[in-house]
Amino acid sequence: xxxxxxxxxxxVAQEVGVSAKTVSRVLNDDGPVAxxxxxRVMEAVQRLGFRPNLxxxxxxxxxxxxxxxxxxxxxxxxxxxxxxxxIESVTHGRGLTLLVGSSAQDTERERSxxxxxxxxxxxxxxxxxxxxxxxxxxxxxxxxxxxxVFLDRPxxxxxxxxxxxxxxxxxHEGTTHLIRHGHRRIGFVGDTPTELYTRRTRLQGxxxxxxxxxxxxxxxxxxxxxxxxxxxxxxxxxxxLEDPPTALLAANNFASMGAVVGLARAGRRDVALVGFDxxxxxxxxxxxxxxxxxxxxxxxxxxxxxxxxxxxxxxxRARSTEIPTRLVxxxxxxxxxx
Amino acid sequence: xxxxxxxxxxxVAQEVGVSAKTVSRVLNDDGPVAxxxxxRVMEAVQRLGFRPNLxxxxxxxxxxxxxxxxxxxxxxxxxxxxxxxxIESVTHGRGLTLLVGSSAQDTERERSxxxxxxxxxxxxxxxxxxxxxxxxxxxxxxxxxxxxVFLDRPxxxxxxxxxxxxxxxxxHEGTTHLIRHGHRRIGFVGDTPTELYTRRTRLQGxxxxxxxxxxxxxxxxxxxxxxxxxxxxxxxxxxxLEDPPTALLAANNFASMGAVVGLARAGRRDVALVGFDxxxxxxxxxxxxxxxxxxxxxxxxxxxxxxxxxxxxxxxRARSTEIPTRLVxxxxxxxxxx
DNA sequence: CTGAAAGCGCTAACAA
DNA sequence: TTGTTAGCGCTTTCAG
Numbered sequence: 274x275x276x277x278x279x280x281x282x283x284x285v286a287q288e289v290g291v292s293a294k295t296v297s298r299v300l301n302d303d304g305p306v307a308x309x310x311x312x313r314v315m316e317a318v319q320r321l322g323f324r325p326n327l328x329x330x331x332x333x334x335x336x337x338x339x340x341x342x343x344x345x346x347x348x349x350x351x352x353x354x355x356x357x358x359x360i361e362s363v364t365h366g367r368g369l370t371l372l373v374g375s376s377a378q379d380t381e382r383e384r385s386x387x388x389x390x391x392x393x394x395x396x397x398x399x400x401x402x403x404x405x406x407x408x409x410x411x412x413x414x415x416x417x418x419x420x421x422v423f424l425d426r427p428x429x430x431x432x433x434x435x436x437x438x439x440x441x442x443x444x445h446e447g448t449t450h451l452i453r454h455g456h457r458r459i460g461f462v463g464d465t466p467t468e469l470y471t472r473r474t475r476l477q478g479x480x481x482x483x484x485x486x487x488x489x490x491x492x493x494x495x496x497x498x499x500x501x502x503x504x505x506x507x508x509x510x511x512x513x514l515e516d517p518p519t520a521l522l523a524a525n526n527f528a529s530m531g532a533v534v535g536l537a538r539a540g541r542r543d544v545a546l547v548g549f550d551x552x553x554x555x556x557x558x559x560x561x562x563x564x565x566x567x568x569x570x571x572x573x574x575x576x577x578x579x580x581x582x583x584x585x586x587x588x589x590r591a592r593s594t595e596i597p598t599r600l601v602x603x604x605x606x607x608x609x610x611x
Numbered sequence: 612x613x614x615x616x617x618x619x620x621x622x623v624a625q626e627v628g629v630s631a632k633t634v635s636r637v638l639n640d641d642g643p644v645a646x647x648x649x650x651r652v653m654e655a656v657q658r659l660g661f662r663p664n665l666x667x668x669x670x671x672x673x674x675x676x677x678x679x680x681x682x683x684x685x686x687x688x689x690x691x692x693x694x695x696x697x698i699e700s701v702t703h704g705r706g707l708t709l710l711v712g713s714s715a716q717d718t719e720r721e722r723s724x725x726x727x728x729x730x731x732x733x734x735x736x737x738x739x740x741x742x743x744x745x746x747x748x749x750x751x752x753x754x755x756x757x758x759x760v761f762l763d764r765p766x767x768x769x770x771x772x773x774x775x776x777x778x779x780x781x782x783h784e785g786t787t788h789l790i791r792h793g794h795r796r797i798g799f800v801g802d803t804p805t806e807l808y809t810r811r812t813r814l815q816g817x818x819x820x821x822x823x824x825x826x827x828x829x830x831x832x833x834x835x836x837x838x839x840x841x842x843x844x845x846x847x848x849x850x851x852l853e854d855p856p857t858a859l860l861a862a863n864n865f866a867s868m869g870a871v872v873g874l875a876r877a878g879r880r881d882v883a884l885v886g887f888d889x890x891x892x893x894x895x896x897x898x899x900x901x902x903x904x905x906x907x908x909x910x911x912x913x914x915x916x917x918x919x920x921x922x923x924x925x926x927x928r929a930r931s932t933e934i935p936t937r938l939v940x941x942x943x944x945x946x947x948x949x
Numbered sequence: 950c951t952g953a954a955a956g957c958g959c960t961a962a963c964a965a
Numbered sequence: 966t967t968g969t970t971a972g973c974g975c976t977t978t979c980a981g
């Protein structure tokens with residue numbers, strides 16, 4: 274099979290019998306071109322199936338690539354998947370292409386992805402950073418004008434914008450909701466590793482709420498898992514304690530689902546539960562799941578909007594944007610201790 | 612703030628007092644370089660924070676960009692989100708970057724995304740095509756060697772590889788499961804638009820199963836919705852029919868969730884249900900949801916693997932790969948008609 | 950209104 | 966072991 278070379282600007286020019294610059298003028302509506310010339314050029318473009326090479330264009334213009342890079346821990350996590358679509362809803366209108374990569378919570382891998390994005394000269398960098406990463410290595414690029422926005426978790430070692438959920442307030446609200454319904458022993462099912470920003474902040478909100486109500490903080494009630502299965506196991510172990518909790522706060526979507534499964538397996542419909550981050554079908558579970566809902570699409574959109582503003586020349590101080598969470602009572606949090 | 616220009620190869624060369632080519636040699640381990648020169652170059656690279664410009668590299672090499680383009684209808688759909696992570700698990704090891712875009716099921720938007728990807732000279736194109744698109748416009752690029760793989764749905768007007776679920780067999784199996792448990796009136800809750808390949812094929816499997824058991828096909832039992840809410844409404848309307856179904860086959864994840872919600876709202880725990888595509892917490896629903904599980908990660912991985920094989924020179928005929936579905940009985944499909 | 954030359958940052962081919 | 970020249974495809978600059 275003959276592998277045809279892709280036509281270039283000069284191919285089109287030659288075909289029409291004009292110079293490359295003229296074709297360029299037609300394609301970019303740049304400078305005056307005779308109507309007839311324009312038509313002949315367009316015709317040749319059609320006929321040859323010419324598509325301007327964006328790499329060459331970007332290079333010649335000496336600007337960044339019209340792409341933005343995004344690093345998330347895991348694309349298949351519905352939370353981040355929704356964040357991505359929030360980002361895309363904003364970037365699409367601006368003609369920006371989205372480069373994505375999963376860090377799998379691995380600092381080395383995150384760095385390698387970021388390195389690739391930088392080598393591609395992306396216009397901006399959005400990321401949900403891994404817990405142990407130090408982003409000092411981005412300082413030069415930042416001060417060279419590269420917008421960097423941290424998502425879901427703040428970065429470390431670098432002054433940059435960030436977009437976070439109201440984690441502490443949300444966890445406080447969820448815990449208080451349980452306390453108000455009479456619970457005195459409330460378990461915390463978090464994610465791992467424990468250094469994870471969202472885990473730490475939500476744990477803090479939980480502790481604040483306990484303290485505000487004069488309840489003791491009991492470390493044995495704090496467990497964690499890094500996925501649904503391990504969270505379910507951790508939940509079951511909590512229930513097996515000598516003095517078990519009568520209510521649970523689950524600190525993210527996987528922990529929530531794990532807690533639901535753990536409670537179901539133990540046949541415990543009497544244990545109250547509030548989940549952080551909404552999950553599908555929460556309303557048809559029995560009991561229906563009360564959650565502290567995040568707004569991942571809004572988080573993504575906000576991060577993208579900030580990046581675009583920076584690209585448009587916004588040189589104001591780096592700021593942290595908090596996207597509010599919202600308590601959605603559905604039943605599971607309203608159970609009363611026996 | 613001084614916006615420092617990013618250092619180039621020549622900057623490094625000048626710094627060290629060698630030619631650009633020497634720096635290039637060091638960075639690409641290409642040709643002999645004196646140990647001492649190498650060291651001095653590396654040192655300068657570090658000090659200046661030099662990162663080779665990938666755009667320039669790709670251009671000079673005259674090859675495609677080391678990126679692959681992916682178009683899906685909706686990133687936030689967990690099915691596609693998981694497909695994406697399947698793709699990424701394969702591409703990451705090969706140093707390929709992933710460009711993504713959502714078509715929102717809009718043919719124009721799909722085309723615009725594909726156009727952008729082509730202008731970027733991506734190495735390969737993966738997409739879940741919109742129902743009404745004609746991909747004939749990709750012929751030239753295909754015969755110029757661009758690997759194109761259709762995902763979840765076959766493309767139209769173009770000979771290219773595709774990766775599909777065993778839709779017809781899966782729907783047949785799910786329906787047969789219901790028939791075996793004594794159901795004679797089985798509703799079909801599909802997605803919309805009705806031209807959608809997955810809807811059509813799964814409907815066909817459903818009809819085949821009915822026919823195989825000598826059951827009549829009743830169009831009034833076939834409804835649809837394009838999201839969970841509308842699917843729930845459609846389910847409720849089915850239940851309100853004069854001669855309502857005693858069992859349902861839901862044709863995708865949103866339809867399943869909608870059916871679950873519709874049944875729950877109607878308080879009908881006696882209606883059997885089999886969903887196509889697994890959903891989270893299916894096992895803790897009451898009754899637990901029986902599904903025809905797809906393997907979206909495997910689909911993504913297969914599509915990426917095929918694209919890579921094509922890049923590696925595989926010139927064999929375009930083929931369609933079927934990723935098997937699997938019936939997972941959990942209870943909701945095992946209910947018997949009253 | 951149109952074209953010629955130069956150059957973005959990099960590397961292949963050749964020369965020294 | 967190193968350097969020089971040329972050119973990937975495009976657009977800017979400056980001349981016609």
